[in-house]
Amino acid sequence: MINKERITNRFISYIKIDTQSDPSSNSTPSTLKQWDLAKKLAEELKEIGLQDVSIDEHAYVMATLPSNIPHQVPVIGFVAHFDTTPDFSGTNVNPQIIENYDGNDIVLNKEKDIILSPEYFEDLLQYKGQTIIITDGTTLLGADDKAGITEIVSAMEYLVDNPEIPHGTIRICFTPDEEIGRGAHKFDVEKFGAEWAYTMDGSQIGELEYENFNAAQAVITVEGKSVHPGYAKDKMVNSMYIAQDFINSLPRLETPEHTEGRQGFFHLSSIKGDVEETKLEYIIRDHDTTHFEARKEMMRDLVSEICSQYERECIKIEIKDQYRNMREKVEPVMHIVDLAQKAMEEVGVTPIIKPIRGGTDGAQLSFMGLPCPNIFAGGHNFHGKYEYVPVESMQKATEVIIKLAELTAKKYE
Ligand SMILES: [Zn+2]
Numbered sequence: 001m002i003n004k005e006r007i008t009n010r011f012i013s014y015i016k017i018d019t020q021s022d023p024s025s026n027s028t029p030s031t032l033k034q035w036d037l038a039k040k041l042a043e044e045l046k047e048i049g050l051q052d053v054s055i056d057e058h059a060y061v062m063a064t065l066p067s068n069i070p071h072q073v074p075v076i077g078f079v080a081h082f083d084t085t086p087d088f089s090g091t092n093v094n095p096q097i098i099e100n101y102d103g104n105d106i107v108l109n110k111e112k113d114i115i116l117s118p119e120y121f122e123d124l125l126q127y128k129g130q131t132i133i134i135t136d137g138t139t140l141l142g143a144d145d146k147a148g149i150t151e152i153v154s155a156m157e158y159l160v161d162n163p164e165i166p167h168g169t170i171r172i173c174f175t176p177d178e179e180i181g182r183g184a185h186k187f188d189v190e191k192f193g194a195e196w197a198y199t200m201d202g203s204q205i206g207e208l209e210y211e212n213f214n215a216a217q218a219v220i221t222v223e224g225k226s227v228h229p230g231y232a233k234d235k236m237v238n239s240m241y242i243a244q245d246f247i248n249s250l251p252r253l254e255t256p257e258h259t260e261g262r263q264g265f266f267h268l269s270s271i272k273g274d275v276e277e278t279k280l281e282y283i284i285r286d287h288d289t290t291h292f293e294a295r296k297e298m299m300r301d302l303v304s305e306i307c308s309q310y311e312r313e314c315i316k317i318e319i320k321d322q323y324r325n326m327r328e329k330v331e332p333v334m335h336i337v338d339l340a341q342k343a344m345e346e347v348g349v350t351p352i353i354k355p356i357r358g359g360t361d362g363a364q365l366s367f368m369g370l371p372c373p374n375i376f377a378g379g380h381n382f383h384g385k386y387e388y389v390p391v392e393s394m395q396k397a398t399e400v401i402i403k404l405a406e407l408t409a410k411k412y413e
Contacts, residue, residue: 002154002395004131011133011150011394012095013040014082015142020090021083021177028058028186029083029176035059037082041149041174048157050172058176058186065156065170073168073412077197078155078401079372080148081178081361084140085383094136101390103128108385109137116386123204123380124388131391141387143379147394148200149174151377154394155401167405168412171197175361184364196336196371199362200401204352205393206344207376210330210337211355212363213264213285214292215322218299220246220280222273222315236275242306242314243271243278249302262287262355264295287325287355323359326366326373333371339411340375343403349396375400 017037022030029035038059045053050063061082067073084090098106103125106116114137118124124132135141152172159167171194175183178201202209224239250266259265264286272279284299286292296319303317330337341351362372378393380386 002398007154007394008391014146015093018091019083021180023180034176049160061174063172067169069166073409074195075169076408077171077194078152079173079197079199081145081175081183083176083179084142085179087383088140093139096134098132101132127390132388134388135385137385143389144382145201147379147389148377151200151397154398165406166409168409178361183361189368189370199374200377202374202376205376206350206352208340208351208353209356210373211327212359214325216284216319218282218319220317222278224275226276238275239278240273323363326363329366330371337373339407343400343407346403347399
């Protein structure tokens with residue numbers, strides 16, 4: 001069993017270090033403060049006794065736990081990110097620990113009257129009797145994804161201390177800038193040298209994910225003709241009305257607020273316009289690659305149709321692919337999901353397998369040649385002051401990592 005106090009203290013030592021990333025910066029890491037935790041982690045991994053501990057010029061931390069068995073086993077990896085979201089403050093995180101949670105409202109901040117209530121956050125009730133780490137209501141917690149880091153470090157330490165557990169070579173990597181979509185950008189997959197890996201970056205206990213959206217962004221620019229309204233007859237072209245036609249021609253119910261599960265959507269995220277020019281920004285999402293392509297085609301067709309109604313090219317569309325569904329890269333190696341599922345079951349966790357309605361770093365890594373499903377890290381309510389993590393979930397995630405190492409060794413005996 002993973003020591004509860006030890007894992008709690010380790011987690012708190014990480015969340016005390018501010019590592020917020022910044023999308024407006026072009027460097028990697030995007031903020032200098034991310035180095036503080038990267039360096040601490042590298043030191044800690046050396047102390048634990050891992051090999052080849054490295055930290056590159058972009059702050060990616062890698063290390064190896066060497067194999068302790070005579071037979072050949074595929075090298076597997078575990079990945080987590082140490083930055084926190086730019087959307088909410090991660091400065092001076094002041095965690096509070098609730099032991100033996102009784103199922104009632106939790107006061108995060110008495111002065112500011114900030115309450116974490118199971119009436120609104122029903123998930124809390126499944127952790128009755130457990131130890132929950134919460135914020136003081138002024139910052140996020142940072143369980144996303146310092147819980148993942150805590151679990152990987154704790155699992156490596158456990159495997160070093162318990163050499164009777166058989167395992168092949170394990171590689172681990174901690175990345176910067178995941179929250180601004182760049183966690184995989186400078187990831188050296190070749191140097192990492194694993195056959196497959198798992199991101200420890202999911203939410204509630206049991207989550208196991210290997211499907212995510214295909215994603216694209218579309219910008220539609222409508223050109224009008226501005227004329228004095230008093231003399232506009234048969235001359236003015238109001239770009240906003242043309243834009244409105246475009247908007248109304250898309251299926252009204254295929255939007256984020258009307259879809260779930262594997263249903264895709266068009267999401268109008270911004271309109272900016274006047275008579276002369278209107279710009280529409282959309283994101284397009286679909287798990288199914290064929291449907292995804294059809295959505296893009298539908299938008300393009302609509303643009304040509306509207307164009308043909310006017311004498312000139314009054315409307316243009318630019319579509320940019322963002323990321324793809326990792327399923328096509330994971331399905332050919334489905335045993336890596338099966339292993340994770342089995343590892344969870346063997347440590348008493350019920351797997352919750354569902355498609356992600358978003359993207360993960362693992363999706364990018366999968367297309368870079370490192371198939372990479374996502375496993376729960378245990379936290380809830382990411383990116384805000386209501387973020388919390390049950391210590392028991394971190395203990396279980398750590399056990400899942402240990403079990404995965406062991407099951408992989410046994411599978412290739
Ligand atoms: Zn995350």
